Amino acid sequence: xxxxxxxxxxxxxxxxxxxxxxxxxxxxxxxxxxxxxxxxxxxxxxxxxxxxxxxxxxxxxxxxxxxxxxxxxxxxxxxxxxxxxxxxxxxxxxxxxxxxxxxxxxxxxxxxxxxxxxxxxxxxxxxxxx
Amino acid sequence: xxxxxxxxxxxxxxxxxxxxxxxxxxxxxxxxxxxxxxxxxxxxxxxxxxxxxxxxxxxxxxxxxxxxxxxxxxxxxxxxxxxxxxxxxxxxxxxxxxxxxxxxxxxxxxxxxxxxxxxxxxxxxxxxxxxxxxxxxxxxxxxxxxxxxxxxxxxxxxxxxxxxxxxxxxxxxxxxxxxxxxxxxxxxxxxxxxxxxxxxxxxxxxxxxxxxxxxxxxxxxxxxxxxxxxxxxxxxxxxxxxxxxxxxxxxxxxxxxxxxxxxxxxxxxxxxxxxxxxxxxxxxxxxxxxxxxxxxxxxxxxxxxxxxxxxxxxxxxxxxxxxxxxxxxxxxxxxxxxxxxxxxxxxxxxxxxxxxxxxxxxxxxxxxxxxxxxxxxxxxxxxxxxxxxxxxxxxxxxxxxxxxxxxxxxxxxxxxxxxxxxxxxxxxxxxxxxxxxxxxxxxxxxxxxxxxxxxxxxxxxxxxxxxxxxxxxxxxxxxxxxxxxxxxxxxxxxxxxxxxxxxxxxxxxxxxxxxxxxxxxxxxxxxxxxxxxxxxxxxxxxxxxxxxxxxxxxxxxxxxxxxxxxxxxxxxxxxxxxxxxxxxxxxxxxxxxxxxxxxxxxxxxxxxxxxxxxxxxxxxxxxxxxxxxxxxxxxxxxxxxxxx
Numbered sequence: 196x197x198x199x200x201x202x203x204x205x206x207x208x209x210x211x212x213x214x215x216x217x218x219x220x221x222x223x224x225x226x227x228x229x230x231x232x233x234x235x236x237x238x239x240x241x242x243x244x245x246x247x248x249x250x251x252x253x254x255x256x257x258x259x260x261x262x263x264x265x266x267x268x269x270x271x272x273x274x275x276x277x278x279x280x281x282x283x284x285x286x287x288x289x290x291x292x293x294x295x296x297x298x299x300x301x302x303x304x305x306x307x308x309x310x311x312x313x314x315x316x317x318x319x320x321x322x323x324x325x
Numbered sequence: 326x327x328x329x330x331x332x333x334x335x336x337x338x339x340x341x342x343x344x345x346x347x348x349x350x351x352x353x354x355x356x357x358x359x360x361x362x363x364x365x366x367x368x369x370x371x372x373x374x375x376x377x378x379x380x381x382x383x384x385x386x387x388x389x390x391x392x393x394x395x396x397x398x399x400x401x402x403x404x405x406x407x408x409x410x411x412x413x414x415x416x417x418x419x420x421x422x423x424x425x426x427x428x429x430x431x432x433x434x435x436x437x438x439x440x441x442x443x444x445x446x447x448x449x450x451x452x453x454x455x456x457x458x459x460x461x462x463x464x465x466x467x468x469x470x471x472x473x474x475x476x477x478x479x480x481x482x483x484x485x486x487x488x489x490x491x492x493x494x495x496x497x498x499x500x501x502x503x504x505x506x507x508x509x510x511x512x513x514x515x516x517x518x519x520x521x522x523x524x525x526x527x528x529x530x531x532x533x534x535x536x537x538x539x540x541x542x543x544x545x546x547x548x549x550x551x552x553x554x555x556x557x558x559x560x561x562x563x564x565x566x567x568x569x570x571x572x573x574x575x576x577x578x579x580x581x582x583x584x585x586x587x588x589x590x591x592x593x594x595x596x597x598x599x600x601x602x603x604x605x606x607x608x609x610x611x612x613x614x615x616x617x618x619x620x621x622x623x624x625x626x627x628x629x630x631x632x633x634x635x636x637x638x639x640x641x642x643x644x645x646x647x648x649x650x651x652x653x654x655x656x657x658x659x660x661x662x663x664x665x666x667x668x669x670x671x672x673x674x675x676x677x678x679x680x681x682x683x684x685x686x687x688x689x690x691x692x693x694x695x696x697x698x699x700x701x702x703x704x705x706x707x708x709x710x711x712x713x714x715x716x717x718x719x720x721x722x723x724x725x726x727x728x729x730x731x732x733x734x735x736x737x738x739x740x741x742x743x744x745x746x747x748x749x750x751x752x753x754x755x756x757x758x759x760x761x762x763x764x765x766x767x768x769x770x771x772x773x774x775x776x777x778x779x780x781x782x783x784x785x786x787x788x789x790x791x792x793x794x795x796x797x798x799x800x801x802x803x804x805x806x807x808x809x810x811x812x813x814x815x816x817x818x819x820x821x822x823x824x825x826x827x828x829x830x831x832x833x834x835x836x837x838x839x840x841x842x843x844x845x846x847x848x849x850x851x852x853x854x855x856x857x858x859x860x861x862x863x864x865x866x867x868x869x870x871x872x873x874x875x876x877x878x879x880x881x882x883x884x885x886x887x888x889x890x891x892x893x894x895x896x897x898x899x900x901x902x903x904x905x906x907x908x909x910x911x912x913x914x915x916x917x918x919x920x921x922x923x924x925x926x927x928x929x930x931x932x933x934x935x936x937x938x939x940x941x942x943x944x945x946x947x948x949x950x951x952x953x954x955x956x957x958x959x960x961x962x963x964x965x966x967x968x969x
Contacts, residue, residue, distance in 0.1 A: 239740040258889040306744035
């Protein structure tokens with residue numbers, strides 16, 4: 196057996212160890228029901244912002260806090276507290292991804308990604324009469 | 326109904342160029358393939374045909390590029406692609422950005438670079454021409470098929486910007502606008518995404534795609550070498566191309582970083598976004614391939630590694646194409662392309678060349694020359710280990726970015742990370758040790774000789790540079806208050822790489838600039854790593870939440886980088902007193918002027934004013950762009966997240 200082979204095997208073994216651990220720590224996709232069943236684990240929930248219900252964002256009190264209601268893909272609704280400022284055009288978002296965990300009756304999120312229909316897809320045809 | 330003012334000829338001409346380029350690529354592949362198998366007497370006639378076909382293919386691709394530009398410049402909104410990416414108000418200088426914003430345009434850009442490189446190869450490849458160009462043309466078959474847009478057995482093959490009319494697009498077919506025969510008079514384009522109306526969008530994608538395109542040259546030569554069982558002869562012609570490709574792809578990635586820092590609101594130059602990773606990974610393996618090519622050239626005992634790294638570099642380019650264009654990343658990336666439903670098509674492109682590379686490699690596996698064991702003190706031993714570390718770095722990033730693919734195969738539900746901090750944790754835990762190992766090797770490996778070197782002599786030679794690196798590291802550690810051992814180690818290894826290569830440049834090369842290329846490149850790389858370390862580890866949020874509300878109820882949440890500024894109200898941020906003076910509107914931009922002052926005695930002295938802006942875009946949503954004040958030793962970054 197050659198030296199290079201031995202070193203190669205050692206390095207690869209270490210790499211496999213690191214990779215499997217970090218894959219094991221990855222947060223998972225889920226829904227609100229799963230989040231409330233496992234209140235300690237971080238879960239990413241995909242859903243829709245409920246435009247009917249109240250959205251609270253009071254930058255004069257705290258610019259880094261907003262709360263609103265989201266319906267997940269299974270149809271379960273939950274109050275969300277997000278520790279971020281309200282993004283531009285939040286009301287127009289179609290689908291949102293939240294990362295966080297269940298705390299009591301609420302879902303506390305640390306990160307959010309939103310998908311605006313108009314920004315990434317074609318949206319509606321705009322006609323100008325000038 | 327006869328519509329008024331449509332320019333159907335333009336699309337027909339463009340489509341003709343598409344078909345010509347596709348058919349000519351098929352012919353060129355076949356002719357070059359025949360030529361590579363023929364005996365001498367028939368060889369020339371087949372390779373002449375292959376060359377002619379590739380030239381016709383080139384004319385087709387150049388024609389496609391020309392027609393798409395023509396249509397964009399003249400606002401032919403009857404075409405979906407033009408409507409989707411341009412508008413009447415779009416300044417002419419952004420026509421390039423509009424060209425390659427969409428998938429179709431960027432495929433065209435990519436095959437355009439292949440055409441340029443292919444024509445240079447025809448002139449320079451000599452007796453490698455037939456085999457190399459067979460591979461080259463076959464790649465072009467796949468690339469041009471991406472813009473064919475024909476329906477074969479109910480499956481739409483590719484998306485053609487010349488044949489999709491807006492009024493025939495499934496999304497808009499039945500809208501009332503098209504019942505009017507002069508609908509074009511009322512129509513404006515949707516316009517370019519405001520985020521992309523930026524000069525970086527003009528230069529970043531073509532540089533990156535030229536880098537991607539230049540990975541094809543070594544791949545084609547590697548396949549040709551395996552095919553002809555010539556494991557040595559392909560290295561010499563391929564080296565300059567590889568150096569060129571590593572340089573261009575590297576510059577392209579750096580441009581992306583500069584763009585992200587300057588104009589996008591990621592809050593940094595590198596966010597480990599899947600799309601960023603997709604361009605970084607092939608660069609890492611490309612660098613590895615370049616190093617083992619040198620070993621193979623000098624010692625001839627690294628054939629399997631050289632072939633594997635070269636082939637994998639190109640396969641990884643195809644894999645990143647698949648990741649970013651097939652829609653598999655979903656919402657987890659900020660800048661993946663819109664899904665065009667080309668999943669299967671892209672997968673077949675990837676799988677074809679993956680299978681080709683793998684097959685060619687394994688049928689040759691037993692025939693590679695047997696290599697003797699490298700000595701510990703030899704240069705090639707450390708270059709080999711370094712390449713292995715680079716390969717592992719690439720594998721780590723690839724696996725972490727491929728969670729959606731892993732989910733698809735194994736039915737798991739792992740989520741791609743959307744938070745910046747989590748991404749840093751995941752990637753840095755592996756990649757910082759990689760950087761430490763790699764930069765250390767950069768520091769000393771050049772001092773080693775091929776085959777065997779005198780260990781003691783090397784240690785003596787390294788004394789000055791290692792000592793000076795140690796002293797500088799000590800000073801930096803003290804000045805920056807570093808306690809994290811990884812940071813200190815990385816600081817030292819990057820410093821050592823710089824001092825080591827400077828010493829090599831002066832003492833061994835005696836300043837001979839013709840041989841200085843590798844030393845300069847190594848110093849450059851180490852400086853980038855050093856810069857990344859200093860800027861990332863010393864980034865401070867000066868606008869910590871100072872509001873009255875208690876955030877502890879939220880547990881481990883600490884994302885408080887936004888503060889509220891009322892007009893004319895002054896807030897203290899560390900050394901600065903910051904006032905929001907007011908907003909002003911210039912065109913589509915609203916600038917928010919924020920004055921930074923310092924208090925000297927009892928006077929407030931204005932230091933500078935930053936004007937982050939929000940670009941208004943009623944069609945696509947508003948976009949915020951930051952403003953940054955650069956100092957020699959720090960930057961102050963200001964960004965509007967929410968404004969009334």
